[in-house]
Amino acid sequence: MAIRKDDIRVPNLRFPGFEGEWEQRNLKELFTIGSGRDYKHLSNGDVPVFGTGGLMTYVNEFLYDGESVCIGRKGTINKPYYHKGKFWTVDTLFYTHSFKKALPKFVYYIFQKIDWLKYNEASGVPSLSKSTIEKIEVYIPKKDEQEKLMGLLSALDGRIQTQNKIIEELQTLMQILTKEIFSRKLRFKKADENVFPEWDKTKMGDVFEFKVTNSYSREKLNYSEGIIKNIHYGDIHTQYRTLFNVEKEHTPYINLEVNTNSINKESYCQVGDLILADASEDLKDVGKSIEIVNLKDQKTLSGLHTILARPLKNIFAIGFCGYLFRSEKVRQQIQKEAHGSKVLSIAPVRLSKLTLPIPTLIEQTLIVDFLFSIDEKIEIEKVLLKKYHVQKQYLLQNLFI
Incomplete structure (x- = not known):
């Protein structure tokens, strides 16, 4: 990537082959904002219902079908997320549709760069209005450059998702093994292969x-x-x-x-x-x-x-x-x-x-060494996850204006 610092409307980092300034646009020019609605009258189904905290339940009807970026209207207003397919949102969550000039996934990354709390309109529970969101100004490149940026960040998101799964699986393993050990279903043996005495x-x-x-x-x-x-x-x-x-x-x-x-x-x-x-x-x-x-x-x-x-x-x-x-x-x-x-x-x-x-001191030591080794592995994976997040923040800061 080439370093570009000569123009405030060009990102610091840029893929080779792309030239020209990014266009300044209001968010209103890029998409339409939809409002969530109550879902409690609906029956159970396979369509996800999203709130500001994420997935809530599943119903049998959908509010929108397609690519969308959601952002909180009230409460958690600074955690956007992307969804593709059928879904329903509650009334505290906005969703976006009818995209123009910007690809949905690219909007998702723009949303991650915006300081949403700066636009908070309430002194109590944080809140946003459609009009406030629509007035926010951003810079966007042409769609072929958007595609390139999306590819890089999506690959990194995939790695973060995989890393989260690795950590979750290790934590589940830790819970299972701890339960097995302290219920005596998993037992350690002495150096002579005999089991330790009862606790x-x-x-x-x-x-x-x-x-x-x-x-x-x-x-x-x-x-x-x-x-x-x-x-x-x-x-x-x-x-x-x-x-x-x-x-x-x-x-x-x-x-x-x-x-x-x-x-x-x-x-x-x-x-x-x-x-x-x-x-x-x-x-x-x-x-x-x-x-x-x-x-x-x-x-x-x-x-x-x-x-x-x-x-x-x-x-x-x-x-x-x-x-x-x-x-x-x-x-x-x-x-x-x-x-x-x-x-x-x-x-x-x-x-x-x-x-x-209370087992013998020798068996206690074996138990500690065994469980600590898994704990250490979890911490190593968490450090790696943190590095991926740091990399993503760096890219958002330098690939976007």
Whole structure:
């Protein structure tokens, strides 16, 4: 591709053989905007119904049949998506049709480059109107150049889709194998090929002690400077891996102006500690946990809405509790002990009642090594996926005006 920086109406990157400026057009000149409608009177069928969050259900009639790019009218207004074929959209989602001068898939990539939130018309729930969308100005090349650009970006989209599928399949495999291991259907053997003995069972309260945590809000945390890192329950829900390695996790510091002198030494995290989120609006996430496996001398605290559980020495192999507390058998017990209506919570006194299966230390180590190898593979594939997304953003930025 040739580099072009001499004209603001020519993209920075361009395929060889294409010359001339791109035309400036209002979106109204490129397509017609259609409005979604209620679908609840329709019967079940094979026609997809889309909302701002994606696929909702299937019905027996269609609102439009063909290529279309959809964009939110209300709510999620910044996530366009492309569909080809019959479909129905709800009233919070616009769809496009009757394309002129621009190919539908090319419009899809234009939509991905537009900063839709900049055109938000509401102070509360984000919203867009047809008239606002129609006035947005974009630049477009001739259709043969559109085809070339579509081919490149579509190929990259295909790779992203494949990569997402690889990750989903590995995550499913991880769930299946974890269930098989902790239900004893999949068993490990000793070096002499004999199976390990039956697992002991004990109450969590007999093998863990609970330490004091803090309640620092996000306002008292930052990601740029500090001495003490702080694990927030929200990050346990959304981003941390099962086995927490401080060198690999994006964890905030406590602001330097916060006085931490009164914090007891025993309250600082140690390798092997289990940290659980004590609250969630969703039953499946209440008591979600991580195990600390590497701190690299970094002072770290267990923060807001967390429970810090420290195991007794010489009972658990490092990493085992992380996987044990993600297993179905333990998760079901935590969910039964959770209480609350809108927000569910779990407390140390209730966690103490949990019955934990405990294999020998050697078998624990084999289990950790086996499951961690799959976790690592998932993370490698996620890094690759992120690179594809970065590549796509670069191309959108430089192939389009």
